[in-house]
Amino acid sequence: MLIVVANVFLKEGKASEFIEASKHCISETRKEEGNISYILLQGTENDSNFTFLEEWESKDHLDEHMKTEHFISLVGSMKDLLREPLEVNIYDAKKHEE
Numbered sequence: 001m002l003i004v005v006a007n008v009f010l011k012e013g014k015a016s017e018f019i020e021a022s023k024h025c026i027s028e029t030r031k032e033e034g035n036i037s038y039i040l041l042q043g044t045e046n047d048s049n050f051t052f053l054e055e056w057e058s059k060d061h062l063d064e065h066m067k068t069e070h071f072i073s074l075v076g077s078m079k080d081l082l083r084e085p086l087e088v089n090i091y092d093a094k095k096h097e098e
Helices: 015-029 059-065 069-078
Strands: 002-010 035-042 049-056 082-092
Touching: 002 015, 002 059, 015 035, 015 049, 015 069, 049 059
Parallel strands: none
Antiparallel strands: 002 049, 002 082, 035 049
């Protein structure tokens, strides 16, 4: 299983626009094969900071997600909203034996 933590840093006053733009991608992604969970979190100290927290069965499933119309559309719509580039980290969630 993979866990994706994608941090989004918006320009001031763009949170509502971003949330609205994200709704379709979130609902469609949750239907994708290999998606375990996909949630959007908003910062409590800075409401212009968001994090997508995602769980995927495999790298192949994540790769397929990044080719979907809803993902590509969301990324395109974010370009004018961002104050700095996305910060994406991918983690292998396999349990490690001691």
